[in-house]
Structures are given as structure tokens and as C-alpha cells.
Amino acid sequence: MNTLAAPVTGTRPIYLDYNATTPVLPEVLDAMLPFLGERFGNPSSLHPYGREARSAVEQARVEVALLLGCSPEEIIFTSGGTESNNLAILGSIRATACGGDVLTSVIEHPAVSRPCELLEGRGSVVTRLGVDELGVVDVEEARKALDHLPLLLTVMHANNETGTIQPIREIADVARERGALVHTDAAQSVGKVPVDVDDLGVDLLSVAGHKLYAPKGVGALYVRRGVPLRPVLVGAGHERGLRPGTENVASIAGLGAACALARNTLQAESTRVMVLRDRLWNVLSEGVPGLKLNGHPLRRLPNTLNVVFPGVRSSRLLETAVGVAASGGSACHEGGETPSPVLTAMGVARVDALGAVRLSLGRGTTEVDVAVAAEALVAAWRVLKGTPAS
């Protein structure tokens, strides 16, 4: 282990990067451990070891379905959000003999935009909806684009960087009138806000375990009954022939437990986190004149605060505020000093986009965390700006 990457010892930084990934909740780990221990069977085996594993998978399927408001047989387990998105997008287009066109947005995660590009390279026409300055897709623009009869509409439910929630229901209503399938990447919204497949009016919906306190490496795809889909990975007949490979029993059990927890505590926890997030915004606004909010002030995930610290680079700010672990964009894009494509699409100026910090709160975030983190961020900004503390 090199020194840079040694485990964090002593006081760990305050974690405000829940949109990048969440810890596994103790209740989730408890649900997993039997299957990393004595109940290790392969769900395809007919003996008792297999049957108890199969039971765990099917129980978890019920829990995921209950959270999303669908039937258990409409849930396919995958290795995560990326695979769910690939299966939804590539699988639905491949299921039509003649391929088909796609309507998406300019602010999708690469797990959606890349499959769309792949289809584009194979002859599908892909149309990308723009967003307004709050990061919201225009329903009217969607309506016009849907006149061209795409086979599939895929627009994310909530944006990973800004937390802005899209008007999925409104777009979906139009899309379904036109006969298009509707997919939404709900990786960021499931567990943070109510997500009901019928309320949203979607045919396909992607879930990523590690964004809702389940482990990394597990996800789910909701597939409305009757929606034609082809597998992307092929092999044995697991998951109704749509996703081959021995089921990841322990992690699936964990995802089930995480969904049960989300269902039972979502409302109270969302409110708690939103209050903390708004307090964080208030304290930061007081300490950082000119602080700007990115994203919709109201139609936004309750845990997400994306702000521009004026006149500094977010990378430098986060290096300086060592007591805070947050992101200068989405984790998947880090490492470069290019401005976030999401913010750019919203018309945020390059200099502002380079100063944007995503602060995302979660179940572990406390009042003290918020106070300490705000102080550290304000202090770091002052150091970089050469502003004396007030």
C-alpha cells in the first residue's frame, strides 16, 4: 500500500459525497452477512443450500418492487446502475427488429450517454434535449422531438451533480401517447425521494445499489410487464433470460434491505437531510459573498447542494479544506480540469463551473458535520482568495 493511499487514520474528513457513493448501512450488512457465511449456496442449485439462496434473492426482489411500486417479476438484478442503463437502452433498441431512434438529454451520466452514442454509431438517430439554466429539460422541446417518433426516451430522474429533478411524468405522458418506451436512470433519486414507476409513468427504471446504502456491484432494472427487451450479456437463463450469471446473493439481499429501509424511513430522513442541507447553504452564503447555487432551488434532491465558490478552482478549494470530503463534479469525471458538461449545458460560465463544488449529504451527516464543514469550506475559500477572516 503506497503512502498516498493508506487508510485514513485519526479523524476522518467529514463525508459530503453521498452522491458519489454511500456507506453500507449496518442493517444492510446484517442482511448480507449470512450469505457471505453459512448460506453460501448457488440459487440455481436444487438442494437446501441453493433453495435458501434462491429465497433470499426472491425476498429482495419483493423489497425492491415494494419501494418502486411494481411487481417483483418486473425487477431484474444487475451488477449496478451502469449495467441497468446498458440493458435498458441497448436491450430495448435491440428488441425491435429494425432498431429505433432515441430521445435523451444533454445532461445524462456516461452510463446513459455512452450507450446512446453506441446506438448512434449503429444507425439510430439520437436527439438530445437541452436544459434551462436550472438544469431542467424542456417539456415542450421534448414534445416536438417526440413527433419524430423515437422508439425510446431516456432522461435521468435526478441529476447527479445538481440534484435537479426532471419532469419525467410530463415527458413520459407525451412519449407514451406517441408510442415511445420511457426509461429513466433513477440511480440518484431512489432512496432520496419517492420513486414510483406508475407515478413517473416509466417503462424502464435503473437503480444503483451503492447510491442508496447497499453495496457497490449490485443494481436493478425495473422492466414493465410486456416491454420487449433483449439481454446485453448472454449466458445461462438467469433473471428471466435477461441477465445471465450466478446471482450476487449477498449484495442482492443487501439491496433488498436497503430498499426496505428507504421505504420505511424515506420521508423522515429526507426532511432531516434537507434541513441540514439548507443550513449548510445558509452558513456558506453568509461566509462566501457571491456564492451561487447550481440547479433548481426547489425541484431538487433534498441532499444535494451544488455551489460556485467565486474566484477559486474547486480542486484547489477541496485540497485546502482537508477536513471535508466532497466532489468538484461527479466522481466519474474527476481528475481533469475541464468544466462539468452538466454545468456547461446549463449555461454556467466556464470560470464558475471550475469553481463548482458538489456537497451531498446523507444518513450519516449530523448538525455538527454541517457546521464544521461549512467553517472549513469558508476558511479555505478565504485562504485562496486572500480574504482575512471576518
Added chain:
Amino acid sequence: MNTLAAPVTGTRPIYLDYNATTPVLPEVLDAMLPFLGERFGNPSSLHPYGREARSAVEQARVEVALLLGCSPEEIIFTSGGTESNNLAILGSIRATACGGDVLTSVIEHPAVSRPCELLEGRGSVVTRLGVDELGVVDVEEARKALDHLPLLLTVMHANNETGTIQPIREIADVARERGALVHTDAAQSVGKVPVDVDDLGVDLLSVAGHKLYAPKGVGALYVRRGVPLRPVLVGAGHERGLRPGTENVASIAGLGAACALARNTLQAESTRVMVLRDRLWNVLSEGVPGLKLNGHPLRRLPNTLNVVFPGVRSSRLLETAVGVAASGGSACHEGGETPSPVLTAMGVARVDALGAVRLSLGRGTTEVDVAVAAEALVAAWRVLKGTPAS
């Protein structure tokens, strides 16, 4: 939880189905737990939570590489053996502008045969090598087929049902002379026999975590430096752009620990298990006149014993021998009363194939297990045959 699928209580059946899946070893679980706990970061994040996660992934990559005799940068982490096989087969064919033909065998796992069929449907010529009565691919037949210059040769290292080990090196030597890429599905062999990518002469090699005491839902693909490959799932740029999605850190750490254990104890453990396996064969042979071995008597995985119990159905035998958990074929094929395609390909008569039982031993198997299981199997066979105990 329905009663059928309730957890096994009281005495658990003796597990002789290690080829279906293995338990997670305590040392492996220990390696995983920190990442299901405090070290939960996303490896793409730049803050300390991310860096410690990244470090774990890269350490595990070193361990997998050490076991396989390759460089860490030649290892791609996947969600399991099926995905590794899909990536190897579909990814290598897609990497050539004009597609390409495939040479495979008739005894591959669906995770290999189905991707080959998919390619066949898209214009690739797929040739399937037969096997002899011991389940071994013919090197001469391979040599002739390679004259047709397939782009890819994909033949499994060891068969999941019989344990027969294929002459990969011999075929690979011919294939490489002809300029073909060589892939082997080593899901069943890694951790049971020495697997070295240079000794085997392969370009691509698939590993399934849950066959070698790592958890389900994680695998690896060895990709020899310079081998052209395209991703099958697309998204963000993880795993050198070949496998998108947030890394399954805990399970990857587990796979690394399992590979380290395999490397350190493989020789001793293989010998121990082989002695037990051969004892099982001896006791069964004494108790069951006409018992037949399926597979190669010598060139075979040390843990695998596939035998025909004459005159009975394996499904009935395993229902009767309630104290033993074993398989009547590979787990992925169970549920039907069709004879195993692998045994059929070897020329095993239908009636014999329906009486075949796969007994696969592992690290948890003891001398007592073998004695008790043998007795239970012999007793069950006698009950079904109406033969009085001797």
C-alpha cells in the same frame, strides 16, 4: 419466507457442490469487511475515502495478477465469469473492423456458447470442436479447424461437470501460429490447479470469484497486453475503458484475498482434496457395482468426481440422499430432466447421463464428510434399486 426455502436448520447436508459455488472463506470476508464499513469510498473520488478504495482495488489487482502470472494492468475486474466471457468473446470480435470467425468446443458453459451463438447470428462462422469419450478436445481436429483462420479460439480450461482439463497449451500453440487470439474460460480451474497465462499460452482468460472462495458478483478477465478489445457494457472510463461502473471494491478486495490464498495453499490443498476425492470414488465403487466415472481419470480437476449411478435417475438419488448436497449436472442446467449436453457430447448414453451425479469437493470437505456422504449415496442407490444392504 416460504417453508420450502427456509434456511437450513439443524444439521446441514454435507456440501459436495463446490463446482456450483464456494463459500466465502473467513480470510476473504475479513478482507472485504472494511469496505462494507468505514472504507466505503468511491475509487474515482479524489479525497481520502476515494484513495483508500482505489488502493484496495489496485492491491487486489496485484494479487490476481500474481496468481495468474501476469501484470496487474492486464487484469480487468468484472461482475463475474459470465461477464468476463462476454467481454472476451464479444469484445475481441467487435474490436476487429470486419468481425471474425470463432473456434470453440461443444462442451462450453452457456456463458461462452451463448456469446458464440450471438456472433453466429451476426455473421461470424462458429466452428465447434467435439470431444472424445473422456471429454477431451482433439488437438488434431483443432489444428485442422485453425486452417480456416478463425479470429478467436475459445475453449474452456476445465469442464465444470466432469472436471476434465483441456490441452489448452497445445491448441493455443497452433492457434497463435495461425494468428488467432486464444481465450479460455478458467472459471473452474483457477484456485484448483496452477493457472499461468504464459504456460497456457492464452491471450484472454476468465476468472469467476465465487468458484474460488471469493463472493458472487465479482470476476476478472486477463487481457494480454496489446490484445485489441472493445467494451460490451459502455459508460464511464473505469477499468481502462473496458468495463464501466463504480468498482465493486469490497468484492474485488475479496477476490484479491482469495487469489492470495490460492497462491499460497493451492498445492497442499489440491493434494488433500484429491486424496479425499479418490477415497470417495473407492468407497462408492465398492458399494455401487457398475459405478462409472465420467471424464478423464487423470487429467481432471482434483476436486471433481462425476459418476453414473447405474439404473437410477440422479434427481431421485439426490432427493433420497438428503444428507448430501450435490448436483445432477451443472447448477445452471438444473430443473429439467434432459441429459447433460456435456455428457451427451462425450457419447455417454442417455440412460447413463440421467444417472450422473457431480460430486465436487472443496476446502471445507473433511474425511468424515466423505465417509458419511459415500454411505448416504450408496444407501440411497440401494433403496432406489431395491437392493438389500450387504
